[in-house]
Amino acid sequence: MxxxxxxxxxxxxxxxxxxxxxxxxxxxxxxxxxxxxxxxxxxxxxxxxxxxxxxxxxxxxxxxxxxxxxxxxxxxxxxxxxxxxxxxxxxxxxxxxxxxxxxxxxxxxxxxxxxxxxxxxxxxxxxxxxxxxxxxxxxxxxxxxxxPGISALQVLAARHRIVLHDVGQALLVTTGRRLREAVDGGADNVLVMLSARFDLDGLEDWHIWWGANLGTAHESLVAGRVGDVLGDVERARAATKASAGWVMDVYLLRAP
Missing domain, CATH: 3.40.1010.10 (Tetrapyrrole methylase, N-terminal domain)
Structure with a gap:
């Protein structure tokens, strides 16, 4: 046998x-x-x-x-x-x-x-x-x-030297596809993954902490008031994709 x-x-x-x-x-x-x-x-x-x-x-x-x-x-x-x-x-x-x-x-x-x-x-x-x-x-x-592994959420927070929520505040994690749904539902502290586009109309006074290809040689970071830095984010995203051949980005949005 x-x-x-x-x-x-x-x-x-x-x-x-x-x-x-x-x-x-x-x-x-x-x-x-x-x-x-x-x-x-x-x-x-x-x-x-x-x-x-x-x-x-x-x-x-x-x-x-x-x-x-x-x-x-x-x-x-x-x-x-x-x-x-x-x-x-x-x-x-x-x-x-x-x-x-x-x-x-x-x-x-x-x-x-x-x-x-x-x-x-x-x-x-x-x-x-x-x-x-x-x-x-x-x-x-x-x-x-x-x-388990170290997630892009953790690396984003570390790179920007932030906590992902204020004291006692909730954190909603969602996708770019459902960001508008989250904001319309009252979320005011949103971490966005799988973002293929930026639907941020009306959020100009919110703060954004953005990162792409975190942990790689092509890492890119932008932070600031949405109305001031959205163009920087879009240009950085395009440049990252052009240089690396791919782009994975994640960002935190917080209401003022």
Whole structure:
């Protein structure tokens, strides 16, 4: 009777906002113990794959990287103009990702695997949901864990030397898509992630603390009264995208 194959371990690892120095000891040890890493690849020269590789080279040299072409997401106005339509598009995208990741695990039945996630896996990242879909399908066998990371929220606050809320004040974390909804609902201290546009009309007297590509060589920061610095933010965002090939920004808005 042959010995039972050990159950493989899958770990979702938060790797911080981009600086290899900001990865935790726990995360680094998990990378070194793994047999391979799965990363989504959006194009042939995807700079985010290169950034993940830099983290691996620093903390787990020799760890094999399996780059999986990321499925296309429907970004048409017809599909994303409503909240329900956007949610449906994202579910379809997650399903397609899960199928691709499952196939990698089936093609490689042995060895522990890690997923490298920007920042912390708890904040606007789909990897946990995708892993749950793979597990629910029942064809790939594994146990899994999540390792927290330093999020862009934390790095933004550190770079600007601020606390994200005043004494006793609430902090609402949302997306650029739902910023107006948050403000119209009465929120006066809002941290915005996944911002593709700046819908800040009427908020000229609010204060903004903005950052892009935090923790990388292309990091950019702007702070001030919205009406005074919005142009600076837009120019800095465009320059960051041009120089890095990608842009991930986050900002805090606070009412006067």
């Amino acid at each position: 042959s010995p039972a194959r050990p159950v493989r371990r899958l770990t979702v690892v938060g790797i911080g906002a981009g600086d290899p120095d900001q990865i935790t000891v726990e995360a680094a040890e998990t990378l070194r113990a793994a047999d391979f890493a799965i990363v989504a690849q959006k194009r042939d020269d995807d700079p985010l794959v290169a950034a993940r590789q830099a983290v691996i080279d620093r903390h787990a040299p020799g760890l094999q990287v399996v780059a999986v072409p990321d499925p296309e997401r429907d970004r048409s106005a017809a599909a994303t103009s409503t909240t329900s339509g956007y949610a449906g598009v994202v579910v379809d995208w997650h399903d397609a990702r899960a199928a691709l990741y499952e196939q990698v695990l089936l093609d490689r039945p042995d060895g522990d695997v890690v997923f490298l996630v920007w920042g912390d896996p708890a904040f606007y990242d789909s990897t946990i949901r995708v892993v749950e879909k793979v597990l629910a399908a029942g064809r790939a066998d594994f146990v899994w864990d999540v390792i």
